[in-house]
Amino acid sequence: MPPSVVRIGLLGCGVVGQGFLTLLGQRERLIRESVGAPLKLARVAVRNPGKSRGVDLSGAHVESDPLSVAKAEDVDLLVELCGGESMLEPVRLALRRGVPVVTANKSLLALHGDELERIAAESKTTIRYEASAGGGIPVLQALEHGLRTETCNLLVAILNGTTNFILSTMERDGRDFAEALQAAKALGFAEADPTLDLSGQDTAQKLAILVRRAFRTDVALASIPTEGIIGMELEDLRQADRFGYTVKLLGVAIRHPEGLDVRVHPAFIPKRYLLASVRDEFNGIYLRGEATGSMLFYGKGAGALPTAQAVLGDVMVTAREVVAGVKLLGSPPNHKPETRVPLDRIRTKYYLKLLVEDRPGVLAQVAACLGSANVSVAQMFQAEGVRGEASITILTHQAVDRDVREAVKGIAKLGAIRKTPRAVRIFDL
Ligand SMILES: NC(=O)c1ccc[n+]([C@@H]2O[C@H](COP(=O)([O-])OP(=O)(O)OC[C@H]3O[C@@H](n4cnc5c(N)ncnc54)[C@H](OP(=O)(O)O)[C@@H]3O)[C@@H](O)[C@H]2O)c1
Structure with a gap:
């Protein structure tokens, strides 16, 4: 029998949590029709359960322990909107019990995403995290669905x-x-x-x-x-x-x-x-x-409603799976290790900005530092400054990143340099 209601356990009711509950209320009919059952807020964990909030929590059990929500029998879907690494245990626990998780927690996913996706796959459930990268932009759903087979x-x-x-x-x-x-x-x-x-x-x-x-x-x-x-x-x-x-x-x-x-x-x-x-x-x-x-x-990469909309999108897909009793398209870990190209070895153009003593020979010394590191100059400008200083702007041709940084270190040691040189990469494919 498909469940007649999908019961939500919510961890966190701050900026995003309140935005999520606002949308849940405003879009109630649309959500029910799309999911095939209504969503019901069953439990909420917040640090301070006594604090008054801009949303209605009546009807939900409000407590302070995220672990207790993660293991509650009356929760079909856990929505984690507290943030931080301390949410690792509650999320792990829910996934191990086969309860799907939706989260906006970037630090958790960036550090433990591989492990959490593995646990979800082993427990035949899902973890979705659209709001964790790019906030309200549905890029992860695009990658999960339309672009799933794209390289x-x-x-x-x-x-x-x-x-x-x-x-x-x-x-x-x-x-x-x-x-x-x-x-x-x-x-x-x-x-x-x-x-x-x-x-x-x-x-x-x-x-x-x-x-x-x-x-x-x-x-x-x-x-x-x-x-x-x-x-x-x-x-x-x-x-x-x-x-x-x-x-x-x-x-x-x-x-x-x-x-x-x-x-x-x-x-x-x-x-x-x-x-x-x-x-x-x-x-x-x-x-x-x-x-x-x-x-x-x-x-928009942040903000209460854009982020909450991304959370709601994940919640809708997940709730539909709960109602249908199937996992539509999970995201099994497929993480073959790949060789990395170290930053030292990439080839890039650079912008360099130098403040130097305005006297003959300085430009030649700068050019020598660049030349000996195999960095060739595309454009160079010198502008006369105040107090006997001159500012030099250099755009380089493509060069090996480590070579440019070595050249800049050499330039910084020149006696005529008045300020730590600035070096910014130029991203021009
Ligand atoms: N804000 C954004 O625009 C945005 C954008 C993208 C992603 N995110 C992500 O969304 C998540 C939530 O962000 P937010 O801005 O909504 O944070 P927030 O306003 O600080 O709200 C955090 C909520 O979690 C509760 N909480 C925190 N630690 C807890 C704990 N140990 N036990 C119980 N409750 C706890 C807090 O309870 P109290 O209210 O009682 O203090 C609060 O309700 C984070 O992972 C964040 O990175 C946020």
């Missing part, structure tokens, strides 16, 4: 709304990094402690999740070379503009014949790229499939 060899993505907002604000309004960060905080696009976003770690977590699904391989989070946008100056963005580029924090995954190249770093990208138009708090994921060719997924 993707290139993924370039803007996955962090905070850093994208900061870079867009600097570029558009001519504000410096600190001012743009303040504006992001004032508008709720940056948290009080934005370290995870600015350091690139948030992007790396989401990239690890996307690569697992798009490339069907497991990439350890710790193995992803990650650089954030701290230290990016307004002058770098102005120079990017001058040469026809815009600056973005990118998550990159490319399958080369010699292995997989996965990395996170800020980059100059040509303004003609579709990703260059992904501005402010928006996210964009560019994928290239063997059969499909180029695809761009664009939308």
